[in-house]
Amino acid sequence: MHSGSPPLQKSRKSLEYILHTEGVEFSATLAVAECSAPEGYHPRNVLPSAKTVIIFGLEIPAETFSLASREKTERLHRVIGRLDEIAILLVKALEEEGYSSIAVPSFFPVRVRDRRIGGYLSLKHLAAEAGLGSIGQNTLLITARSGNRVALGAVVTEKELHLEGPAVPPPQCRRCNRCIKACPTGALTEEGVDVLRCRNVTHAIPAPVRPLFGVLFKSRAGAPLAEWLINCMAWDAEMVCSRCLTACPYFRESGAG
Template identity: 30%
Template sequence: MDIPSLAARLVGWMAVPENNSLGPGLDLPAFDAPLVGCAPGDDPLFDFLKRDIGPGFYWTPVEAFAHAFPGTEAVSTDLSVVSWVLPQTEHTRRAHARTGDMPSIEWSRARHYGEKVNEALRRFVVELFAEEGVEACAPALLPLWTRAESPKYGFASTWSERHTAHVCGLGTFGLSDGLITPRGKAIRVGSVVVRARLTPTPRTYTDHHEWCLFFAGGKCRACMKRCPAGAISEKGHDKVKCKTYIRSITAPYVEERQLGFRVNSCGLCQVRVPCEHRNPTARREG
């Protein structure tokens, strides 16, 4: 299966309302149609991420694959990584842009039920390859996936969906650490590792901050102004301040005022910013 064919299958799957719902009993979709990218399992950036984020815990594609299929003799040159971006809908983005210091209920639903959609999509992609006799796994769904502490960056995990998407040509990072994609940074991200050599998606950038207006010219600080926790500055994203605000302020709010259970919902820095739904450094068409 090539990437265009796979992308078409993902778009078709997401078009089914039962697969892509913002919540029980709602007709609204959780996300717009996905963007799909691919990188070879031996792309040097995967080894760089391991060294940079956490040599002792961060997985390369071949390590994730080995956890999914113990005893296999796969090497990195056998593998490809498929990543996708799920853009938030205009309905969700507009609702979230109208809020103040608390997340909209639409965003909270997308954070909870939308990630359920993403989990199901991961399983669907793994099954698609399995039907063709190709082994595949979703690293984020593996039992050994866990959160960890990076000596350099603090909070981290054994497999980062955002960093994987970056390697797969789907975007670069902004001042807030969000991934800015061709459809902006109001997104969710997923990926699978496949035992097949697929055609890679070209990376049209050379720097990991290339699509962020602040790093491109120092002029944009919109995400700083949007953050109620003061967790974004010109030095970057303070993960501790961000996590503290979400766990102590917004998650209880979602439980008490919105969904009846805790959801780590915020994402205010992802809307009412130039990179909300596009790459702001790209020339507008027309």
């Protein structure tokens, strides 16, 4: 701990106070030394001096996914923006104590690596490691409190700290295949998601550009350009499909108890 810094208990209350007052439904911490994320996606790739990842989330109301795609997308963007705002508040509190900290983008910008589209860190995998949930067949996080209707944010900090996670063990995927059967394009399989067949990705790329995007996406050399294209177009794209999420038994069930 840095000399002259307040006791851990005082700092922890400060962070917990921010999370509580900002309406965060669940949160936990993960020691970076125990993180199994691969090179390139590890918290130390974001902050070399990192010791802790703070993971937190907000529940997305079920009715959001019954809305028209434009309104659904706008509501999801508001949740994403809220998570990023909370992350900035946490960073400010930690930096006031003298600890370097970085807010991890909740969703945008995305990266294209190894034929996958993802964030700078895989927040759902970090959340699973921190005990907040488990990963289902639809590749989404399943939590005890909110089922799979969750959005995540995170902060990487060089401060060692611990926030208590949920007392209830996370529910486990039932391997019922409902999400796989519900996918209208066959993008979801036992092996994961073929993003070039996912409607939310293909819808974001104008039809004339899709063949070029596919070639770039599959090429290591072309990946940076594919990444630039998807980030340019993603904010204006609508979430046109959420069937793999809504078909899951945990869409409405919390899994607790």
